[in-house]
Amino acid sequence: MTPSHSHGRTRMLTVTAVATLLALTAACSSKAKDDGEGDKQSAGGIKTGTGITGKTINLGVLTDMTGVYATLGKSVTQAQQLYVKQFNAAGGACGYKAKLTVRDHGYDPQKAVAGYTELAPDVLGFPQFLGSPFVAAVKNRIGQDKALVLPQAWSAHLLGSPYVRVIGSTYDIETINAIDFLMKEKGLKKGDKLGHVYFEGDYGENALQGSQYMAKEAGLTVVEQKIKPTDNDMTAQVSALKKAGVKGVVISAGPRQAASLVGVAAAAKLNAPIIGNNSAYSPQLLGTQAAPALLKNYWVASPSLPIGGDTPEAKKLVADYKKAYPKDSLDNGVVAGWTAAAVFGEALKKACEGKDLTREGVDKALLSLSDFENGFGVTQDFSDPKAPSSHESVILQPDKSAVGGMKVVRQPSESEEAKGFAPKVS
Incomplete structure (x- = not known):
C-alpha cells in the first residue's frame, strides 16, 4: 500500500526541486503565520487557533489522485471523507465539525510542497500526506508549524517528530x-x-x-x-x-x-x-x-488486518464504503485512510475534553493515545514520537x-x- 516509494528518480527530484521551492516559499509561510490571529477562547471555554473558523475544523489532505498511486490515493481519500461525514453526524468534537480540503499532488515533489505551503497556514493539521519523500522534504517546517501530519508512508526516516506520526510498523x-x-x-x-x-x-x-x-x-x-x-x-x-x-x-x-x-x-x-x-x-x-x-x-x-477482516468494525466499514462508493473496489487503502482519519478524530475528541483545540492541544492529545484500536487487529501507541505506533x-x-x-x-x-x-x- 503506501508508498514511500520515492525511489531514486523521485528522490533526486525531491532533493533539487524541493530545496529550491522551500527557499522560495519559506518567507510566504512565515508571513502567513505572523498574520494569524493567534489562539482564541470560544464562548464555551474551548481554546482555538489556526485552522478553526467559526465552528469548523479545517483539515488538509495532500494525496495522489492522478499519478503513480492514483488508485491508492483515491481509496485513502474517499475513506477519510466517509469518516468525516460520520464524525460530523455524531456531533464532531465539542460541536465543531471537520472539513477536508483535498489537494492532488500527482506524486510530483514540487506540487506536494506547493500544496503544503498553500494549506499549512489555514488548517489545523493533515490526516493524510501521501509520499514519504514529500513529507521528509517539509519535516522541519512541520516542526515549526506544529500542525499534526499523519503520513501515508511507513519509512522509519519519518520518525522522531511529535508532529509527524507513522501509523503502524515501519x-x-x-x-x-x-x-x-x-x-x-x-x-x-x-x-x-x-x-x-x-x-x-x-x-x-x-x-x-x-x-x-x-x-x-x-x-x-x-x-x-x-x-x-x-x-x-x-x-x-x-x-x-x-x-x-x-x-x-x-x-x-x-x-x-x-x-x-x-x-x-x-x-x-x-x-x-x-x-x-x-x-x-x-x-x-x-x-x-x-x-x-x-x-x-x-x-x-x-500493518493491520485487511479490509476483509473478520471483525464487526471491518464489516461495517465494508458496508458503509460500498454504500457511499458503489462503483469503486475495496482495497487496503480504505483501511489505511479510515484508520488515519480515526486517529486524527480521536485526537480531536481528546483535545476537546481538555478544552484545547489548538495545534498544540491536538498534538498533546495524540501523545496521550497509548492504546488506540479501531477494529483492525493492532493496538496503536502514539506516546513515543521516536517509535512507530506498533511493532x-x-x-x-x-x-x-x-x-x-x-x-x-x-x-x-x-x-x-x-x-x-x-x-x-x-
Whole structure:
C-alpha cells in the first residue's frame, strides 16, 4: 500500500526541486503565520487557533489522485471523507465539525510542497500526506508549524517528530516480521540465502535495513537486488536470485514489480516463497496473468488486518464504503485512510475534553493515545514520537474469494527479533 516509494528518480527530484521551492516559499509561510490571529477562547471555554473558523475544523489532505498511486490515493481519500461525514453526524468534537480540503499532488515533489505551503497556514493539521519523500522534504517546517501530519508512508526516516506520526510498523520492522514468517512457516532456515528485491530510495532501503538486521540475528545471507520504479520486468533479478540459490525472497517495491517477480519466478521454477511489504500488492493483480502464481506463492506483510477482516468494525466499514462508493473496489487503502482519519478524530475528541483545540492541544492529545484500536487487529501507541505506533504485522495471502482480495494467514504478531530492533531515527 503506501508508498514511500520515492525511489531514486523521485528522490533526486525531491532533493533539487524541493530545496529550491522551500527557499522560495519559506518567507510566504512565515508571513502567513505572523498574520494569524493567534489562539482564541470560544464562548464555551474551548481554546482555538489556526485552522478553526467559526465552528469548523479545517483539515488538509495532500494525496495522489492522478499519478503513480492514483488508485491508492483515491481509496485513502474517499475513506477519510466517509469518516468525516460520520464524525460530523455524531456531533464532531465539542460541536465543531471537520472539513477536508483535498489537494492532488500527482506524486510530483514540487506540487506536494506547493500544496503544503498553500494549506499549512489555514488548517489545523493533515490526516493524510501521501509520499514519504514529500513529507521528509517539509519535516522541519512541520516542526515549526506544529500542525499534526499523519503520513501515508511507513519509512522509519519519518520518525522522531511529535508532529509527524507513522501509523503502524515501519518498513524495517515489517520486513523482520515477514522474514520470521518465512522461517517459521515456509522452510527458510539458518545458513540459507535470502533474496531481497527493493526500490532504491526511502521505502526499499528502509526495508533492506530490516532484512540485514534479521540476517545477522537468524544466520541468513542477503542477496540484494536494487531496482528502480521504472523497472517492470524482473527477469534479470529472478535469474540472479536463482543462480545464487536463494531459499526465500522479500520484495519491497510496487504491485507491478511484485507481479512480474512472482510470475517470472514461477516460469523459471524458482521454487522459493516470496513475501512483499504492504505496498507491494493490489487486488487488481488478481485480474492479470500473474494471478495463478500470486495465489500459490505470494504473501504480504501488513500493518493491520485487511479490509476483509473478520471483525464487526471491518464489516461495517465494508458496508458503509460500498454504500457511499458503489462503483469503486475495496482495497487496503480504505483501511489505511479510515484508520488515519480515526486517529486524527480521536485526537480531536481528546483535545476537546481538555478544552484545547489548538495545534498544540491536538498534538498533546495524540501523545496521550497509548492504546488506540479501531477494529483492525493492532493496538496503536502514539506516546513515543521516536517509535512507530506498533511493532506488529499481519501476514496476508492473495485470495480471489476474499473481500479486498486478501485473506489472513497469520494474525497480528511481533517476532522476537523485532522486539530487539530499534529503527534508525533521522
